[in-house]
Amino acid sequence: MTARPIAVVGASAAGLAAAEALRRFGWRGPLTLIGDEPHLPYDRPPLSKQLLHGAWEPERLLLRTEEQLDPLDLDLRLGTRATGLDVATRTLTLDGGELLDCAGVIVATGVAARTLPGADRIAGVHTLRTLDDALALRGRLAGTGRRLVIVGNGVLGCEAAAVARELGHEVTLVGIGAIPMAEAVGTEVGELLAEEHRARGVQLLTGAVDGFGTTADGADPAGTDDAQITDVRLADGTRLPADLVLLAIGSRPAVEWLADPALDTTDGLRCDAYCAAAPGIYAAGDVARWDHPVHGRPLRFEHRMNATEQGMAAARNLLAELAAEAAAFAPAEPADSTPGQERRAFAPVPYFWSDQYDIKIQAYGLTAGADRVETTVLDRTARRALALYGRGGSAVGVLAAGLPPRQVRALRAVIATPLPWEEARERVRAATAAG
Amino acid sequence: MKITLDADKCCAAGQCVLIAPEVFDQRDEDGVVVLLDAEPPAEQHDAVREAAAICPAAVIEVHA
Numbered sequence: 001m002t003a004r005p006i007a008v009v010g011a012s013a014a015g016l017a018a019a020e021a022l023r024r025f026g027w028r029g030p031l032t033l034i035g036d037e038p039h040l041p042y043d044r045p046p047l048s049k050q051l052l053h054g055a056w057e058p059e060r061l062l063l064r065t066e067e068q069l070d071p072l073d074l075d076l077r078l079g080t081r082a083t084g085l086d087v088a089t090r091t092l093t094l095d096g097g098e099l100l101d102c103a104g105v106i107v108a109t110g111v112a113a114r115t116l117p118g119a120d121r122i123a124g125v126h127t128l129r130t131l132d133d134a135l136a137l138r139g140r141l142a143g144t145g146r147r148l149v150i151v152g153n154g155v156l157g158c159e160a161a162a163v164a165r166e167l168g169h170e171v172t173l174v175g176i177g178a179i180p181m182a183e184a185v186g187t188e189v190g191e192l193l194a195e196e197h198r199a200r201g202v203q204l205l206t207g208a209v210d211g212f213g214t215t216a217d218g219a220d221p222a223g224t225d226d227a228q229i230t231d232v233r234l235a236d237g238t239r240l241p242a243d244l245v246l247l248a249i250g251s252r253p254a255v256e257w258l259a260d261p262a263l264d265t266t267d268g269l270r271c272d273a274y275c276a277a278a279p280g281i282y283a284a285g286d287v288a289r290w291d292h293p294v295h296g297r298p299l300r301f302e303h304r305m306n307a308t309e310q311g312m313a314a315a316r317n318l319l320a321e322l323a324a325e326a327a328a329f330a331p332a333e334p335a336d337s338t339p340g341q342e343r344r345a346f347a348p349v350p351y352f353w354s355d356q357y358d359i360k361i362q363a364y365g366l367t368a369g370a371d372r373v374e375t376t377v378l379d380r381t382a383r384r385a386l387a388l389y390g391r392g393g394s395a396v397g398v399l400a401a402g403l404p405p406r407q408v409r410a411l412r413a414v415i416a417t418p419l420p421w422e423e424a425r426e427r428v429r430a431a432t433a434a435g
Numbered sequence: 436m437k438i439t440l441d442a443d444k445c446c447a448a449g450q451c452v453l454i455a456p457e458v459f460d461q462r463d464e465d466g467v468v469v470l471l472d473a474e475p476p477a478e479q480h481d482a483v484r485e486a487a488a489i490c491p492a493a494v495i496e497v498h499a
Contacts, residue, residue, distance in 0.1 A: 013491075020488060043493065045446065060444070063493045304491045305448060312488065353446060360447065360466070405461035409449055 003030055004101055005075065006318065007092055009082045010108030010254075011035025013043065013304060014285025016063055017311030018106045023072050025319050025341075029103065032075040034082055034094070036109075039131055040066070045304050047134040048159040049355055053166065054138060058131055082109070087262040087278045104318045107258070107269055107283040108311060111251035111302060116151075122214050124229035125245045128156060140244050144168035149232045149242040151209050153180040155354050157248035158193060161202050162356040171202045172240055174232070178206040181354075184368050185361065185399055188375035189387050192401070196357060196383055207234035212245070251302065253287045268300045273345035275314040280325075282318045284310035293345040294417060295366065295396065303352040313346040349416050359383050362408050365397035365415040374425065378402070386411065388428055395424030407432050436480050437498045438473050438487075446492045454489065455482035468494060 006022055008015045011033050019033050035041070042061040050056035069076070077094070084093035085105060092100040113127035126137045137160075140146070146169045150157045153175030164171045173180065179190035180197065194204055214227035232240040255265035262278050264270035268289035271277045275290050283290070285307040289300035320343045354361045372390035379385075384402030388395055396418050398411045410431035414424055438458070447466030451459040458479055460469040475483055487495040 017488065024484075024488070043491075045491070305450065305489075308489050308491060351448060351450075353448060355446075362448075404463050405447065405449055405452070405466040406463070408466070409453065412453075 004103040005030035005032045006104045006106070007032040007034060007100055007102045008106045008108060009034045009085075009092065010110055010285065010287070011037070011041050011076070011078065012108065012110055012285070012307070013041070013063065014110070014288075014307035014311040015106070015108035016041040017308040018108060018284055018315045019072060019074060021312040021315035022319065025316055027315075027319055030075060031072065032077060032100065032102075034077045034080050034092075036079070036081040037130055037132070038079040040064070040069070040078070042131055043304075044129075047131065048128055048156055049163065051131075051134050052128075052138055052141070052160060052163045058135070061131065081257070083257050085258055085260055085263075085281070087260045087281055090280045102280075104280045104282070104322055106311075106314050106318060107277065107281065107287060108285045108307075108314075109254035109257070110286045111253050113247070113251050114249045115247055116209060116249070119212070119245075119247060121226055122212055122229050122245075123226040124243060125212065125247065127247050128160060129251065137244075137246065141167055141169060145170065146243045147241055148172070148244045148246065149174060149240050150246045150248055151232065152248035152250065153177070153204070154248060154250065155181060155184060155352075157246070158197070158356055159354060160246055160248060161197060162200070165197075165200045165202055166357070172205060172242075173197065173202050174205045174207055174209065174234070174240070176206070176208055178204075180204065185363065186367070186370065186373040186375060186387060186389070188373065188377070189361070189385060189399060189401070192377065192380070192383055192385055193356065193359070193361075195380075196359060200357060205234075205238075205240075207236055207238060209233070210235045213239065251286075253289075253300070255287060270298065273347075274317045274343045275310060275346050276317065276321070280318070280321065282314040284314040288314075290346060293347045299350075299366075301350055301352075303350060305351040306348060309348045310346060313344070313348075316341075317343045317346075349412060351412075359401055361399060361401050363397060363399040364412040365389065365395075366391065367397040367399055370397060372421070386428065386432060388415075388424060390421050390424075393421055394418035395421050398428065403432065436475060436477075436483065438470060438475070438483060439496045439498065440468060440470055441494050441496070442468055444492045445494045448491050450489050450491070451486040451495060454486040455479060458483055459486060459495075 041063045081095040090102045113129040182190040213231035253268040269283040271290035273291040286302040370389035375387040387399040389397035445467045
């Protein structure tokens, strides 16, 4: 019996869920959890909400205390980056040069914020993905009346805009598309959000960023030698004066360390329906692009709920594969299978939420990529609405803003498996008829 | 088993109610979690552990 570990690469929500599930499902061998950030596993959704606002301090974001992690008996490698993976031998290379020969690997390295060329050398231009990012931006938002330009009007940009307005800053939200979050939720829900942002004093602009204006003298208040941002230039020639810029222009899967040709890393690490990228190699969370068995095509979600659920699924399926492998090598031995040790296709009902001002948006299923959206605005001023999303004649997603929880859960049931469009419309009507 | 909640962190996803409806509920006004049974019977324990593991805001703590 070897003592090869299972290694989980990525110590955020998906990696932590995988590590915990590996123990819960019976892995008693060594378990290595590798995270490139120096922090214990923490929760990211509050970064653009409560943490940025200052309502919560970083300790509140910790997903587990050290005491809660202790029973997992982890070989916890924080501040450590995996730099390579040899698929055939399941060997990881770590940034210090160490080779880790593994029984199995779960890749949960997430995504990194996209940036613009040269932006990292301008003081006052930020991205928002990590705790350190959020704290840096929060530090710059101390006081009031800063001119903040947010580039990108997706979920992150919209949430940050809401927080910055609540803190009393002047906020301009610039998107390539005119309607915020339109890609994620459709134009009508997006327009409802736009109305709220405008009512709260956010300036909404359409345009592409062409460059940045900076001080020539490097008079950065933070004391570095970097030039300080003075304005954002748009392609149409507009100059937006800025004390501070947040680039919220999306993310790219953290797969650059995966060079083994046995892996497909086009838009994430490609997996089968079991979250397996190769024998003994699984993936979970924002980085994983897998064949969703219900929707019949490869999908990748940057959603908090998916991180946990997929972490657990990848752990279960990896253990099932390892058990089958062990049985194949020792066929005479009686099957020592823990209950439930069978690979299961990962078929979640996707879920995401967004908080902006007093609005909570909750969505189940697929809302992006719909070829048909039916939005019902229940109360324009209170921003209460629901929307049904269709694709190829089936209803595949639903969204609720300002609906009671019982109705939201009922809406989830409507699209848990794709229904014919008309039938789903009827069921949505029934689910939201009362109250 | 004893359950405690850090309900201030709740993001109202409602997964706990889907998984263990006899133990958890949500407030009508904002969807924040409500604990129906802080010491649920044994047949609920698996569901409660699942709910705690899946909660996207790490609100639910299960004590042995």
